[in-house]
Amino acid sequence: MSVTPKDVDHVARLAHLSFTDGEKQRLTSELNTILSYMEQLNGLDTEHVEPLAHVIELANVFRPDVRTPGLAADDALQNAPGRSDDFFTVPKVIADR
DSSP states (O other): OOOOHHHHHHHHHHTTOOOOHHHHHHHHHHHHHHHHHHHHHHTSOOTTOOOOSSSSOOOOOSOOOOOOOOOOHHHHHTTOSSEETTEEOOOOOSOOO
């Protein structure tokens, strides 16, 4: 299977893209090069190769989910520009109607 400039034009139209004639020719050539490489890969014997989700083994990289005490209100609010009891005070951003 090969890609034609008409195919590139069709996909570009679907993606709401526009290309010059030179760009269409270049993209056609590049896509055909990619497809020819895929044909080479299709020719390989992969009968005894198991499918992979990743090329390297991945282990869980997350830390254990351990419950820890939260930050005390005084510590959290010590650098706050405004404070009311145990809450931050901020400028009003929504107007009354």
